[in-house]
Amino acid sequence: MQKRRIGQTDLAVSALCLGTMTWGEQNDEAEAFAQMDRAKAAGINFVDTAEMYPVPPRQETYTATERIIGAYFRNRGTRNEWVLATKAAGPGNGIDYIRNGHPKFDRRQLQEAVEGSLRRLGTDYIDLYQLHWPERSTNFFGRLGYQHSGESFTPLEDTLEALDGLVRAGKIRHIGLSNETPWGLATYLRLAETRGWPRVASIQNPYNLLNRTFEIGLAEMAIREQCGLLAYSPLAFGMLTGKYDKGARPEGARISLFSRFKRYSQPQAEAACARYVALAREHGLSPAQMALAFVTRQPFVTSNIIGATSLEQLDENLASIDVELSETLLAAIEAIHTDQPNPAP
Template identity: 45%
Template sequence: MQMKQLGRTDLTVSKLCLGSMTWGTQNTQTEGHAQIDRALERGINFVDTAEMYPVNPISAETTGLTEEIIGNWFAATGRRQDMILASKHSGAGFKNARDGAPISGQTISQAIEGSLKRLQTDYIDLYQFHWPNRGSYMFRQNWRYDPSSQHKAETLDNMAECLEALEREMQRGTIRTFGLSNESAWGTSQWLRLSDAGHGPRVASIQNEYSLMCRMYDTDLAELSVNEDVDLLAFSPLAAGLLTGKYQNGAVPEGSRMSIVSDLGGRRTDRAFAAVQAYLDIAQRNGLEPVQMVLAWAMQRPFMGSVIFGSTTMEQLDLALGSVEITLNDEVLVEIDTAHRENAMPY
């Protein structure tokens, strides 16, 4: 397993990160614990969760259950020191936490305390803001994104207040470092600027959607990542399962995400299936397993910190873990880039 220093922190994380958002809905606690055991056995030391998990579907009754499942694994095994743990503070509008209150200096301590109790631990290694209070162009909002209603001074005041609250938490020892999620280049640059001005901890990472089907990170954010040592934590690298090929030709496997969320969060389009076929054809021509090709490609990106993947079966987990043994050659990378140009932004 390849390892990577995360940003400018002292955290060293595996290039694959085990996602957990199905534990409590699509997966039982027993299955979640088995996934952790297998992942750690194969060299993964990085697990990502959030206070709002599980999803598919999201409900008030299950909110926080994934953290509880991880906490029960810690309690049963005593192996907290073997895991780099990331969790997230839900953003404005999530009614199942703090009645949808925005992230603020007042909510941070409360949210962390709730997560620590569910996780049965004293600290979270990487604490992330799940989405910005001001909104985001992620999750297909890019097609009609309009930031003109934002209030810059209020945004910056809130950022400074949040950084100061995070600094207090770091001094208390409840978190080790700080990351963003569903953030933009401008937003990240402001967090960095305010940190440089002494308001609080420096951003270590950005957790944004990134895959062969969703490559918005490749331009301004890529430049920021490389020059500022802020690593990408890529979520949905398999495009919500599309890139496995399991949904081609109208297939909807029982228990799959599409069987629960029919449009895959706006990813299900005719152009998406055509793009998937182009990548499946590349894998076939080159004797590669599609899932492993996709994950290996993501791990080879120059700004990548870790690639977050999820599984609902042990067979899926083992297949994904095999991607660490794959290095794509220049010829395959050229084919992938050509397919991307012909099938850009399919959703």
């Protein structure tokens, strides 16, 4: 398994990262343990979670994923063999059970969030601590156009200073952003340089064949600023595996179970997805492996976050690391993208 360095840190992580957002909802503890064992055997040393997980978020399952990972570390005794990433939730509708319904990235709340994650994960340090989404109102989670609201939010310098305190205390080693914009990333980098605070090491945003918007403003920054992408949803919630082809809704699949997830199943996205699935099959490839290989090969990607609800799915995803995409196939992918760019941003 190829290893890549996160930003300017000393952390070398596998080119594939194990995603965990189904654990505690679609996967129970035993299944999660089996996934971690299988991933580790394949050379993965990087696992990503969040205090909010599993998804979809519910008060009844809040923090279940972190607790499962903590149980795994206690059971296997392998904490020091993993690079562990987690995230602090920002404000939003439907999460009124997180920090009294008003999650913010100020000193007090970040301290509370970190302490909670450390306790659940059964560790005394987090390798990469990420802000799950901006506290301010901006364009993320499928919003392309920016509409200025002028609302108040914790100043970014206050947030970064608070994270600096947590790094100095040894509770977190490095920091990352998620669902962030070019302005946000640039501001955090400038503050780190001028104030001597921790430098953002990574940015975790969506990136897949149906949503390549990261390339527009953030790809150059990721490369030039050594702040690589941790790509999430590389299979567009499973759409790019082909299992939802022609409107199919397999029993137990994520989009079948949770109707709220419409981001990748709109008509324009389904049409483009069908073309990518057909293209993979024409070239004798698994649609999932073609989609994953496309993401992993990008020069601005540090690690590709793969998730699965079964070991069979996980094995297929893991095998994508050995898939080489020909120039002919890459040109055909670009032709589809040119014809139907970013149908599911």
